[in-house]
Amino acid sequence: MADGPKIVTAALIIIGNEILSGRTKDKNMGYIADRLTELGIRMMEVRVVADIPADIVEAVNALRARYNYVFTTGGIGPTHDDITADCIAQAFGVGISEHPEAVKLLSARYKNPADFTEARRRMTRVPHGGVLVENPVSTAPGFRVENVYTFAGIPAVMQAMFESIAHELAGGDPLLSRAVSAFLPEGIIATPLKTIEEDHPGIEAGSYPFQRDGRFGATLVLRSTDKALLDRATEALKAVITELGGEPMEV
């Protein structure tokens, strides 16, 4: 019997009161979601948590046990509300101290010792056992402890950190997808879509309604790790849409 598809999973923890209050609109979830999908890794859960140590520790421990990779964003800057590194150390039950390599990097950046403030020294603190993640944008590094990657929250910095470690993420079989839109209400296409999924084991079907120019429609997405199967199911879906009087538009 052939092996089933290889599934690799991930979760994201977004840390920061500013996201929860609405002051800052998160831009990291969409980026990481897109990149993980490209890499054949399925994001299974995202949590946005406040700057409360117990909440952060709980989220890290719940998710690192459950998924192959966990990413965190936010809370590794120099201010007193930047508590992510301490929380990661606590979650793993390890100590935390200044990482010699991080001290070297920041010393090189702040050549005048007066500029290398106590607050900036905070950014060199890494949980014991942690490996640095390069920050080509603003020097102060992220880090990885076991399967948990800790990134900055500023989108440009987070993206640079993600890209610096992307090559070391082991993806699963890529989940291929094809999407077909139609100006057919979901209430009309729902039952035929379910039938297509049932008729093609190995296909996952999703329906995402939209409203455009005052008309209701749906984008129907078929997913599978098997390309030939996906192509057959997509043809069947297009035929059904046409049958229902709609015009299938591949998107």
Add this chain to the structure above:
Amino acid sequence: MADGPKIVTAALIIIGNEILSGRTKDKNMGYIADRLTELGIRMMEVRVVADIPADIVEAVNALRARYNYVFTTGGIGPTHDDITADCIAQAFGVGISEHPEAVKLLSARYKNPADFTEARRRMTRVPHGGVLVENPVSTAPGFRVENVYTFAGIPAVMQAMFESIAHELAGGDPLLSRAVSAFLPEGIIATPLKTIEEDHPGIEAGSYPFQRDGRFGATLVLRSTDKALLDRATEALKAVITELGGEPMEV
């Protein structure tokens, strides 16, 4: 002794594989965050979960016990992957069936019985004990069970549902905030900001770094339920920024 400020909390559960895969970029979190802040309600946690019943039920039960209000978005349409209503029923340990009022609403919309398809009838299913939430955009209602509100995922519909129940949310003392930006690196302002927080008990201070036109700066946010205290702390913060050679900009 005077009572402390009245704190009212909330959490949001965003349901749907399409958010986790990156296909759809969530727009509901920012809206709900802004509106809750305006209403004096503190959002404490957000979870984005997949279309997996056990994951949805776990999130609902974890969060409804912990916070005053829980909101869910997504998964109440007519298709087979719309499983939110069933999961809410399961989380509360109650049955689910067609709600007579919802049937009446949709019957009026789909006057031709052939248009009132089996799939659309799914949208009338409400957990027992649930109260309908009006949907002025596309008729099919959301619902509330105890402290859990279930909304649609399409932003326009979600927003209309939120606004139709906003008047019944009991807010706490509003958390007032003032924000001051400066082109000062966080590493310079971090320690003085901590001192301001310590010198003004009842103030929460946050620092949100940004990069603009190639320069690094930070938005410093002070929050309190006490306006006079907030004003004093803001003046102190502006003085410190000026002292450090920065130009405080209230934002």
